[in-house]
Amino acid sequence: MTQQRVARRTGRRTQQERSSTTTLQLLNSARKLFARDGYTATSLDAICDAAEVTKGAFYHHFKNKEQLFRAVYEREQQDLSSAIAQEYSHYNDPWEALFQGMREFLVGSMEPTRQRITLIDAPGALGWEAMREIRTDCRRMMFYGLSQALGKGRFPRHEIESLTSMVYGAQCEAAMAMAHADDPDELLESALRQFRFLFDSIRRMSPTSQP
Amino acid sequence: MTQQRVARRTGRRTQQERSSTTTLQLLNSARKLFARDGYTATSLDAICDAAEVTKGAFYHHFKNKEQLFRAVYEREQQDLSSAIAQEYSHYNDPWEALFQGMREFLVGSMEPTRQRITLIDAPGALGWEAMREIRTDCRRMMFYGLSQALGKGRFPRHEIESLTSMVYGAQCEAAMAMAHADDPDELLESALRQFRFLFDSIRRMSPTSQP
DNA sequence: CAGATTACGTACCGATAGTAGGAAACTGCA
DNA sequence: TGCAGTTTCCTACTATCGGTACGTAATCTG
Numbered sequence: 001m002t003q004q005r006v007a008r009r010t011g012r013r014t015q016q017e018r019s020s021t022t023t024l025q026l027l028n029s030a031r032k033l034f035a036r037d038g039y040t041a042t043s044l045d046a047i048c049d050a051a052e053v054t055k056g057a058f059y060h061h062f063k064n065k066e067q068l069f070r071a072v073y074e075r076e077q078q079d080l081s082s083a084i085a086q087e088y089s090h091y092n093d094p095w096e097a098l099f100q101g102m103r104e105f106l107v108g109s110m111e112p113t114r115q116r117i118t119l120i121d122a123p124g125a126l127g128w129e130a131m132r133e134i135r136t137d138c139r140r141m142m143f144y145g146l147s148q149a150l151g152k153g154r155f156p157r158h159e160i161e162s163l164t165s166m167v168y169g170a171q172c173e174a175a176m177a178m179a180h181a182d183d184p185d186e187l188l189e190s191a192l193r194q195f196r197f198l199f200d201s202i203r204r205m206s207p208t209s210q211p
Numbered sequence: 212m213t214q215q216r217v218a219r220r221t222g223r224r225t226q227q228e229r230s231s232t233t234t235l236q237l238l239n240s241a242r243k244l245f246a247r248d249g250y251t252a253t254s255l256d257a258i259c260d261a262a263e264v265t266k267g268a269f270y271h272h273f274k275n276k277e278q279l280f281r282a283v284y285e286r287e288q289q290d291l292s293s294a295i296a297q298e299y300s301h302y303n304d305p306w307e308a309l310f311q312g313m314r315e316f317l318v319g320s321m322e323p324t325r326q327r328i329t330l331i332d333a334p335g336a337l338g339w340e341a342m343r344e345i346r347t348d349c350r351r352m353m354f355y356g357l358s359q360a361l362g363k364g365r366f367p368r369h370e371i372e373s374l375t376s377m378v379y380g381a382q383c384e385a386a387m388a389m390a391h392a393d394d395p396d397e398l399l400e401s402a403l404r405q406f407r408f409l410f411d412s413i414r415r416m417s418p419t420s421q422p
Numbered sequence: 423c424a425g426a427t428t429a430c431g432t433a434c435c436g437a438t439a440g441t442a443g444g445a446a447a448c449t450g451c452a
Numbered sequence: 453t454g455c456a457g458t459t460t461c462c463t464a465c466t467a468t469c470g471g472t473a474c475g476t477a478a479t480c481t482g
Contacts (some may be wrong), residue, residue, distance in 0.1 A: 015448055015459055023462085040251055040337065043438060055440085056462045067438065124250060124335030128387060166381035167387040173380020176339065177373070183338040190373040201412035226479055233429085254469060266471085267431045276470065381425055 023061050025051040031072050035113035039069055039121040069125050076118055080108045081137040081171055088145065095199050098145040102171060102195055103173055105138070106188055109175035109207055150202070170195075217228070234272050236262040242283045246324035249278055249334040279399055280336050285345055287329050291319045291346040299356065306410050309356035313382060317399055322384035325387070330387055353379055381406075 006132040013021075029050035033042045044065055046057050062068045076093045091097035108116055121129055132139075150160065174191040178184045224232075224246050240261035244253045255276055273279045299317040302308035322327055334342055343350075354375045361371065386403040389395045 012448080018447080018460060044440085045438075053460050057460070059440075060460060090352065119334075120339055121335045124329075124332045127249070128331055128391065132391070138400070159401055159404075162385070162388070162398055163405055165384045166402060166405060168378035169380040169382070169384020169387075171380070172384070173376045174373070176380075177376040180339065180343070186369065187373055190370055191377060193370075194374055194377060197416075198409060198412070201409070205408075223479085229429060229478080255471090263432050268429070270471075271429060420475075 004090065009159060019061065020028060022051070022053050022057055024173060026068065027075065030068055031076075031113065031117070034069060034072060035116045035122065038116070039125045059135055066125060069121075070130070070134070073126065074116055076114050077137060080105065080114070080118075081141065083108055084096065084138070084141060087206065088141070094149040095203060098142075098149050098181050099192070099196060099199060101141070101145060101190075103192055105171055106175055106191065109172075110178055110184060110188075112179060114177065115179045119172055139164060139168060149199070167195075167198075215357055230272065233262070233264050233268055236264060237269060237272065237279065238283055238286065240361050241279055241289075242324065242328070245280060245283060245332065246327045246376060249327070250336045251360070277336060280332075281341070281345070284328055284337065288323050288345060288348060291316065291325070291329075292352065294319055295349070295352060299352070305356065305360040306414060309353075309360050310407060310410060312352065314399075314403055315381055317389065317402065319393060320383075323391055324391060326386065326390045330383055344403075350375060350379060358411070378406075378409075 026148040299312040392398045
């Protein structure tokens with residue numbers, strides 16, 4: 001609650017610097033607290049305290065609490081996406097690349113902080129519509145991966161869309177299960193085995209039949 | 212906000228009757244408002260108003276807002292579960308029964324009210340732990356269905372658990388996608404085709420290999 | 423009918439998201 | 453360097469909402 005300027009920073013800072021440091025501090029503190037206590041249970045005052053910033057400063061940079069959460073969420077999602085993309089690019093075989101990308105997703109989602117924010121709180125806090133909008137990155141990557149692996153033009157687009165949804169859902173649920181399992185690594189391997197099996201099955205399928 | 216007794220009901224009611232009518236009214240109003248505005252955006256005052264009940268009455272029957280949501284959620288989940296169980300019992304072939312049960316789940320989850328409550332708001336409002344605890348019904352049914360279909364003792368338990376998670380996740384994501392799709396029915400059929408394919412693949416697999 | 427128990431009503435409290443308006447820090451230009 | 457103009461930040465306040473305290477009315481038990 002009690003807020004006072006601490007430790008005067010080095011004499012003069014540009015507006016750019018002032019802005020970016022406070023927003024960064026807010027994002028970092030928010031990330032920590034949202035993950036620890038959940039979205040609604042985390043008060044703005046607590047966040048501002050932790051960030052050593054006043055509420056006035058906060059409301060200068062963000063429209064409201066939801067937008068702050070959204071910013072935190074987006075950063076998280078981007079970190080994950082880029083990690084996956086990088087992993088994906090290391091493999092030539094499209095099925096193997098897809099598979100390794102999914103491993104990266106699962107490993108990256110095991111971290112409790114990220115898991116709480118992106119998988120537990122986000123749907124309720126942002127709503128389904130906003131979620132879908134932002135999650136586009138991950139989904140598009142998976143859609144691309146599946147399209148590549150299945151072969152161009154072999155299947156109608158909506159069929160691949162639908163498959164994307166379901167594989168994505170399976171991935172998320174697996175991530176959540178892992179995060180609370182007695183032996184997460186065992187579950188990770190088990191989940192990956194099953195994805196592998198699914199992919200192999202699709203692969204073996206005659207090109208003309210349905211996925 | 213303004214609350215007054217309306218229309219004195221027929222002279223004398225037992226305590227049982229009084230309790231059950233007020234709780235029912237609360238549950239129904241809450242269900243409606245939670246679905247329309249979301250969990251956090253729905254105030255207790257609004258719910259009590261809609262239910263024509265005072266806050267005192269509410270707090271006599273429920274511990275707090277979260278418990279009310281939980282009650283609404285549980286009722287929703289039970290309705291769905293029993294519908295699935297009934298559908299399941301109509302088929303002899305375990306794979307077909309499982310498949311038809313899943314169709315029932317998807318169809319039942321398309322209703323926006325149920326979807327908002329059970330798939331969007333519940334995780335954030337109740338937390339992952341409580342969710343897992345309550346969702347047990349649906350999960351257990353799917354676990355049972357998969358166990359039956361895969362054949363007793365053919366696969367280690369944890370493997371079936373893991374598969375359960377993932378199929379369940381795919382199901383949920385498919386339900387959410389359907390609820391916001393241009394052509395939900397097409398998506399439903401597409402999802403079901405893909406589940407069918409997955410099941411057929413597992414079925415065809417040699418009994419000794421991994422699922 | 424009397425006393426006990428259960429169901430409900432009213433008035434209040436603390437916390438918290440959001441606002442209003444001014445002070446302080448920076449910027450660009452004369 | 454000094455000074456208008458802009459951006460960044462601070463303080464004090466409000467409205468709303470979940471939850472509580474305590475009293476009143478309805479029902480039950482004997």
